[in-house]
Amino acid sequence: TLQVAMAFALMSALYGDFMKAVGASVRIFDLLDRKATVPNDGGEIMTRLSGRVEFKDIFFTYPSRPETQVLKGISFTVNPGEMVALVGPSGGGKSTIVNLIERFYDPDSGTITLGDRPLTELDPQWFRQKVSMVSQEPTLFASSIKDNIAYGQDASIEKIEAVSKEANAHEFISTFEEGYETLVGERGVRLSGGQKQRVAIAQALKMDPALLLLDEATSALDAESEHLVQEAIDRAMKGRTVIVIAHRLSTVRNASKVIVIDKGVIAEIGTHDELLANDGVYKKLVLRQLNAGAVNAADLAAIREQ
Numbered sequence: 230t231l232q233v234a235m236a237f238a239l240m241s242a243l244y245g246d247f248m249k250a251v252g253a254s255v256r257i258f259d260l261l262d263r264k265a266t267v268p269n270d271g272g273e274i275m276t277r278l279s280g281r282v283e284f285k286d287i288f289f290t291y292p293s294r295p296e297t298q299v300l301k302g303i304s305f306t307v308n309p310g311e312m313v314a315l316v317g318p319s320g321g322g323k324s325t326i327v328n329l330i331e332r333f334y335d336p337d338s339g340t341i342t343l344g345d346r347p348l349t350e351l352d353p354q355w356f357r358q359k360v361s362m363v364s365q366e367p368t369l370f371a372s373s374i375k376d377n378i379a380y381g382q383d384a385s386i387e388k389i390e391a392v393s394k395e396a397n398a399h400e401f402i403s404t405f406e407e408g409y410e411t412l413v414g415e416r417g418v419r420l421s422g423g424q425k426q427r428v429a430i431a432q433a434l435k436m437d438p439a440l441l442l443l444d445e446a447t448s449a450l451d452a453e454s455e456h457l458v459q460e461a462i463d464r465a466m467k468g469r470t471v472i473v474i475a476h477r478l479s480t481v482r483n484a485s486k487v488i489v490i491d492k493g494v495i496a497e498i499g500t501h502d503e504l505l506a507n508d509g510v511y512k513k514l515v516l517r518q519l520n521a522g523a524v525n526a527a528d529l530a531a532i533r534e535q
């Protein structure tokens with residue numbers, strides 16, 4: 230059954246890629262590039278993987294855009310149990326860093342370490358099961374909600390329900406006549422953005438990943454849904470190694486460290502308090518958020534204290 234499970238996981242991964250590819254043609258080239266550069270199997274399967282991540286002098290260019298180097302010498306370490314926030318202006322390279330951790334691409338130069346091994350030595354199919362990504366717009370594959378959460382692995386319905394409760398998904402799933410057997414995707418029910426995210430969080434909880442990658446929503450959800458998603462995310466982050474592309478001030482304030490990415494380099498690195506004292510890019514970003522009114526009352530009070 231392991232082989233079946235692997236095939237299933239691969240299929241769903243490819244399906245995800247395919248769905249992402251549908252939107253824009255650049256994404257299709259992207260997908261072709263990936264297939265050409267990174268092998269899908271081979272490499273080591275280890276008994277344990279810690280969530281430690283290290284980037285050592287990483288330079289990176291997307292194969293489809295050879296004229297532009299996107300990352301220019303990125304180095305940082307994320308220790309097990311840390312919650313690290315990536316922030317910075319749009320287009321700076323935050324998502325690219327996350328893409329590289331999942332090894333969708335290999336860097337031009339430099340070394341990425343996961344656990345205590347270079348990423349290139351680990352079996353991609355294997356380590357991708359230890360690294361969960363919850364994106365802003367998760368892609369579910371056309372199957373039941375249960376299958377989406379189990380993600381190609383054996384799982385009892387009790388386990389599926391337990392993680393769904395933790396992810397604030399059980400309640401809405403229970404309103405469907407067919408419950409966890411309800412089909413999603415093209416021929417199934419249409420889930421809202423927030424519901425999809427909660428299913429993705431349940432899936433991540435089910436995998437119990439060594440490393441959790443999160444792309445925090447910018448604000449596309451309604452307030453009720455946002456609250457449920459945030460509560461689920463907070464639970465999922467607890468006790469885990471987390472790298473989050475952060476948009477919320479409360480997240481960066483809780484981060485062990487904040488890495489400010491600007492134009493492919495690390496502009497600043499430190500805690501929220503340290504960076505505010507720096508009077509640099511980070512402070513400008515925070516002030517801009519304040520001016521845009523994108524800050525809740527508690528955050529605002531905390532900033533005023535600084």
Ligand code: ATP
Pocket residue numbers: 255259291293294299317318319320321322323324325326
């Ligand atoms: P945002 O906050 O807007 O999501 P970001 O900091 O995550 O931005 P990236 O998405 O990593 O930034 O983009 C960094 C640069 O790489 C940008 O110039 C972007 O246009 C480019 N880029 C991103 N994805 C691809 C791709 N698949 N192919 C080619 N170029 C890409």
